[in-house]
Amino acid sequence: MTLMKPVDLLQGTLDLLILRTLELRPLHGVGMSDRIHQVTHGAFLVGPGSLFPALHRLEEKGWIEGKWGELENGRRARFYALTAAGKKQLAIEKKNWQKVSTAMDQVLTEEA
Amino acid sequence: MLWVRVRHFLQRVLHRHRVEQELDDEVRAYYETLAERGMAKGLSHDEALRAAHLAFDRPEQVEQSVREIRMGASIETIWQDIRYAARVLTRSPGFTIFAVLTIAVALGANAAIFTLVDGVLLKSTGYPNADRIVELWEKPPGGERNGISGANYIDWAKQAHSFEAMAARTGGSLAYTGGGEPKSLTAGFVSAPFFDVFGVKAALGRTFLRDEDQPGKERVVVLTYRVWSTLFGGDRGLVGRSILLNGEPYTVIGVLPGASEFDRHYSDVWVPLAFPPNPARDYHYLTAVARLKPGVSLQQAQAEMSSIANGIATLYPNIKKDWGATVDRYIDRLVGRDLRLSLKILMWAVAMVLLIGCANLANLLLARATLRSREIALRMALGARRRRIARMLLTESLLLSLAGAAAGIGLGYGLLKWIQMLLPPFYLPPEANVTMDGRVLLFLAVVTVMTGVAFGLAPAIQASRRDSAEALKEGGRGSSASRGRLFARHVFVAAQVAAAFILLVGGGLLIRSFQRLMSVDTGFNAEGLVAGYLPLPMERNPEAASLTRYVDRVVEEVRSVPGVRDAGVASALPLQGWGDGMPFRMASKPQERVGSGFKIVTPGYFRALGLRLRAGRFLDERDVAGMPFVVVVNESFVKRYSPNENPLGKRILVERILPTRRGLGPDTAWEIVGIVADEKADGLEDPMDVGTYASFAQNPVVGLGLVARGSGDSGVLIKSIERALWRVNKNQVLDHAEPVAQTKSESMMQRRLTTSLIGGFALLAMLLACGGIYGVLSFVTAGRMPEMGIRAAMGASRRDLIWLVIRGGSVPVLAGIAIGLGGAIGLGRFIQSMLFAINPLDAPTLVGVSLLFLSVALAACLVPAWRAASGDPMSALRQD
Numbered sequence: 001m002t003l004m005k006p007v008d009l010l011q012g013t014l015d016l017l018i019l020r021t022l023e024l025r026p027l028h029g030v031g032m033s034d035r036i037h038q039v040t041h042g043a044f045l046v047g048p049g050s051l052f053p054a055l056h057r058l059e060e061k062g063w064i065e066g067k068w069g070e071l072e073n074g075r076r077a078r079f080y081a082l083t084a085a086g087k088k089q090l091a092i093e094k095k096n097w098q099k100v101s102t103a104m105d106q107v108l109t110e111e112a
Numbered sequence: 113m114l115w116v117r118v119r120h121f122l123q124r125v126l127h128r129h130r131v132e133q134e135l136d137d138e139v140r141a142y143y144e145t146l147a148e149r150g151m152a153k154g155l156s157h158d159e160a161l162r163a164a165h166l167a168f169d170r171p172e173q174v175e176q177s178v179r180e181i182r183m184g185a186s187i188e189t190i191w192q193d194i195r196y197a198a199r200v201l202t203r204s205p206g207f208t209i210f211a212v213l214t215i216a217v218a219l220g221a222n223a224a225i226f227t228l229v230d231g232v233l234l235k236s237t238g239y240p241n242a243d244r245i246v247e248l249w250e251k252p253p254g255g256e257r258n259g260i261s262g263a264n265y266i267d268w269a270k271q272a273h274s275f276e277a278m279a280a281r282t283g284g285s286l287a288y289t290g291g292g293e294p295k296s297l298t299a300g301f302v303s304a305p306f307f308d309v310f311g312v313k314a315a316l317g318r319t320f321l322r323d324e325d326q327p328g329k330e331r332v333v334v335l336t337y338r339v340w341s342t343l344f345g346g347d348r349g350l351v352g353r354s355i356l357l358n359g360e361p362y363t364v365i366g367v368l369p370g371a372s373e374f375d376r377h378y379s380d381v382w383v384p385l386a387f388p389p390n391p392a393r394d395y396h397y398l399t400a401v402a403r404l405k406p407g408v409s410l411q412q413a414q415a416e417m418s419s420i421a422n423g424i425a426t427l428y429p430n431i432k433k434d435w436g437a438t439v440d441r442y443i444d445r446l447v448g449r450d451l452r453l454s455l456k457i458l459m460w461a462v463a464m465v466l467l468i469g470c471a472n473l474a475n476l477l478l479a480r481a482t483l484r485s486r487e488i489a490l491r492m493a494l495g496a497r498r499r500r501i502a503r504m505l506l507t508e509s510l511l512l513s514l515a516g517a518a519a520g521i522g523l524g525y526g527l528l529k530w531i532q533m534l535l536p537p538f539y540l541p542p543e544a545n546v547t548m549d550g551r552v553l554l555f556l557a558v559v560t561v562m563t564g565v566a567f568g569l570a571p572a573i574q575a576s577r578r579d580s581a582e583a584l585k586e587g588g589r590g591s592s593a594s595r596g597r598l599f600a601r602h603v604f605v606a607a608q609v610a611a612a613f614i615l616l617v618g619g620g621l622l623i624r625s626f627q628r629l630m631s632v633d634t635g636f637n638a639e640g641l642v643a644g645y646l647p648l649p650m651e652r653n654p655e656a657a658s659l660t661r662y663v664d665r666v667v668e669e670v671r672s673v674p675g676v677r678d679a680g681v682a683s684a685l686p687l688q689g690w691g692d693g694m695p696f697r698m699a700s701k702p703q704e705r706v707g708s709g710f711k712i713v714t715p716g717y718f719r720a721l722g723l724r725l726r727a728g729r730f731l732d733e734r735d736v737a738g739m740p741f742v743v744v745v746n747e748s749f750v751k752r753y754s755p756n757e758n759p760l761g762k763r764i765l766v767e768r769i770l771p772t773r774r775g776l777g778p779d780t781a782w783e784i785v786g787i788v789a790d791e792k793a794d795g796l797e798d799p800m801d802v803g804t805y806a807s808f809a810q811n812p813v814v815g816l817g818l819v820a821r822g823s824g825d826s827g828v829l830i831k832s833i834e835r836a837l838w839r840v841n842k843n844q845v846l847d848h849a850e851p852v853a854q855t856k857s858e859s860m861m862q863r864r865l866t867t868s869l870i871g872g873f874a875l876l877a878m879l880l881a882c883g884g885i886y887g888v889l890s891f892v893t894a895g896r897m898p899e900m901g902i903r904a905a906m907g908a909s910r911r912d913l914i915w916l917v918i919r920g921g922s923v924p925v926l927a928g929i930a931i932g933l934g935g936a937i938g939l940g941r942f943i944q945s946m947l948f949a950i951n952p953l954d955a956p957t958l959v960g961v962s963l964l965f966l967s968v969a970l971a972a973c974l975v976p977a978w979r980a981a982s983g984d985p986m987s988a989l990r991q992d
Contacts, residue, residue, distance in 0.1 A: 029138070030145040048142050049169035053181045060120060060182065068134075075145065078138045 014054050016097055019090040026081035055080060063089050135178060139171045193507040200508060211473055215516025216523055218469035221462040223524030223556050229455050231546030232447055238373060240311040242443055248400040251436035260398040262391030271420045274413035277305035278402035280385055285647040286357040287845040296845035300379035309403045317351035317366030325384040333362040334382040337370035359843050376542035392775025394431045414439040446541045453946060454866045461873045464611045468877050471604045472884040473567035479891040481571040502572040509568025517560040534865050536858040601888050602924040608884045609928025610935060612877035613965055617936040618943060619874035620957040622867040625948040635791040636686060636721035638856055642826050643685045643819045644849030649841060651814045654771040659812045667714055669836045670820055679820035680716025683813055687855050690793050690803055699763035699781055708749055709793060709803035712811050720821045728760045728786035735807040744786035744805040752802055759784045773813045795859055797948055826851040886972040889921040893980040900980050910981045917977035925969045929962060
């Protein structure tokens with residue numbers, strides 16, 4: 001397992017990861033870290049130092065919205081959900097990513 | 113998205129603490145959850161938390177980076193926009209300079225006029241509970257407001273219960289004879305409670321005690337800060353000491369606050385007004401102010417005063433029959449009707465200039481946005497959102513209006529200083545505090561932002577609505593798709609033309625009024641004529657014989673001054689009213705009381721002024737005490753009271769004025785011996801100026817002025833007259849001495865100022881509107897170059913092409929002028945009372961303004977038309 005440090009993640013990539021993670025249901029901070037970790041089979045470990053700034057940046061842009069809620073153990077936590085604008089943005093970012101990734105694949109396979 | 117951002121921003125600003133607390137809670141909750149997992153593995157809470165801190169950044173660091181993101185997100189993009197806008201604007205310096213100048217001029221004019229309007233009309237006075245201060249008047253039969261007689265005032269003050277304080281006031285001057293040449297001070301003579309009425313306390317010492325207006329206690333004086341700091345060098349030890357005024361010692365008891373209403377008042381010093389034992393009830397020389405008791409309404413006070421006046425009328429039916437009292441709220445009467453109207457018109461004018469400027473810039477920016485549509489389309493294709501583009505354009509216009517505002521403040525300040533310099537001293541009410549303060553800057557800030565949004569919004573909306581693909585195809589030419597927008601642009605032009613036209617008509621009417629006024633015959637020759645007030649040493653208790661002797665010596669001495677051709681004294685100076693208005697009866701109709709101005713003069717007054725004799729004779733050296741009483745009347749008098757018969761030899765019955773000028777003496781029959789052409793006494797704009805001249809030797813009074821006609825420099829003349837006066841009495845002053853020509857021009861100054869300002873603003877509006885015509889037409893013809901090329905290729909002559917462009921351009925201009933003509937009719941009603949001897953629908957003005965406008969507009973059309981027609985048809989066709 002390669003541990004990719006958060007700093008190595010491109011900002012756009014982290015945004016896309018978060019938006020995609022929230023596509024299914026609202027999540028709180030630890031929930032998101034866990035889920036990204038789980039879905040990428042441990043490839044990405046997103047710690048609080050990059051998660052929180054990203055969350056607030058996305059909220060600032062109006063793509064996600066945070067609301068206080070309760071965890072199973074009764075602790076208060078902030079749950080984030082995609083907004084309508086966020087859903088649109090996710091679609092755009094997905095398309096962009098596919099373009100980039102296809103292009104990168106082409107470049108890399110050509111070189112090989 | 114913008115809304116979300118604004119909401120977040122506001123939340124952060126308004127609920128700083130809560131937002132911070134929530135961030136802390138959120139981050140800590142994250143770590144606690146991690147710690148709980150550690151505890152599940154058997155660690156203690158602290159150990160688990162420490163492990164979480166070690167594995168990741170510390171919570172404080174996380175919070176800090178969130179804060180930085182929040183700050184950065186807003187500032188970063190705004191900064192980006194500003195930098196980009198500045199870059200775009202510097203890339204087209206011509207446009208930028210034109211736009212900034214337009215805004216600077218429009219905002220500068222608004223800043224200056226708003227400062228005036230704010231100072232004079234809007235800002236509340238500094239007096240505590242100013243709405244409880246009232247002004248009191250006697251109400252004569254058939255009139256509303258008249259001065260108050262001494263006896264009536266005393267009765268009012270005794271009987272009225274509606275007021276906390278009541279004070280009478282009258283003016284005069286006192287000669288300060290502290291050292292060297294005597295200096296004349298303008299004095300307000302007021303009842304002791306005067307300062308309590310206004311709620312004003314002395315800055316140093318005290319104001320009057322309630323009994324200091326009783327005879328014997330009245331030798332005290334309150335100085336204005338202005339006089340204290342200049343004439344007395346700001347000496348704090350002056351309070352309690354005594355100074356010589358008119359040769360008598362007065363104790364200085366206090367100094368009023370500086371930079372206050374009282375520092376802007378024309379009175380230099382204030383002294384108590386003490387009444388003699390039996391003041392007259394038939395001579396009205398006082399005004400009065402009072403402060404309502406808390407809870408007493410204006411109506412209640414009016415009712416009480418009316419009933420008191422009723423009682424007086426019953427007691428003294430032969431002089432007070434049908435007289436009442438009028439109570440006015442003081443602040444309602446501060447600003448005269450003319451000044452209020454002038455300021456309102458000026459404010460409308462500058463607002464119009466601003467609107468025209470905005471329409472102009474909106475048009476220019478629309479054109480630019482169309483020219484830039486390729487750039488904008490490219491940005492959108494690259495992923496810029498519409499809102500971002502709109503914001504970018506709005507930032508540009510706001511940046512323009514900010515730069516304009518910065519320059520405008522400078523221009524406005526200059527304009528304001530110029531206006532203040534031209535206004536005669538003490539022209540504005542002392543309550544008007546005219547300064548460019550925070551209020552004005554706030555107004556300017558709001559107007560600046562509104563301006564920026566107003567002219568930036570249309571292009572921004574248009575840009576954000578555009579279909580990028582179409583714009584790219586269109587290639588920035590904007591042909592067919594902009595037809596609808598072309599109509600909008602023509603509407604803008606028509607509106608500008610209409611507004612500018614209305615302003616120009618207003619300016620034209622005022623200029624014509626001013627010309628008419630300039631040519632009004634004052635009835636006297638102002639050349640070489642100087643005049644000043646002559647406060648006499650016996651002002652307080654004059655006696656007829658010594659008064660006449662003193663004045664004779666004064667006139668003799670002044671006439672002997674080399675260069676002085678003639679001199680005289682009068683109870684009122686030229687263009688400064690009649691001095692007294694007297695009720696009188698024609699001897700032939702003794703039942704009918706009528707009125708006339710009543711000026712008491714020495715014979716030299718007629719000669720010095722050069723009044724023109726129409727019939728009979730002037731008053732002369734024969735008309736002294738002991739000889740038959742005679743008067744000279746003016747032509748207005750004859751027109752009104754003796755229109756069909758020769759008045760010479762007829763008698764009028766008028767009471768003589770007592771030498772103190774505080775009461776009336778015996779009823780006297782005066783024979784009319786002469787008729788003179790009207791001397792305009794009440795100002796140039798009054799068409800009927802009924803007046804009578806009586807001989808000083810037959811009715812000597814105090815409160816005089818001196819007139820003298822001489823040659824050479826008027827300043828030198830005044831100096832030599834003053835030296836002549838000192839030969840009679842070393843303490844004799846000549847107060848407010850100035851050339852009568854200056855009095856005349858000062859009497860027209862407000863009109864001159866309003867006229868030149870409106871005229872200037874109107875010309876500015878016209879130039880802006882024509883700039884707008886030029887801009888739109890240039891843009892339209894640039895887009896039509898290929899079409900022109902085709903027309904030229906098909907055989908259209910150059911003249912055909914020029915005509916084609918001008919015809920297109922003239923449609924909105926003509927429409928605008930037509931609307932403007934309609935508006936000018938409405939405007940005429942609005943400014944009618946400001947016009948002098950001119951019809952609001954004055955044909956020469958309307959035709960002249962239309963022709964002027966049409967020719968300037970034609971010039972604005974001609975340049976682009978010429979350019980279009982001179983283009984090479986082939987290159988125009990090849991353009992794409």
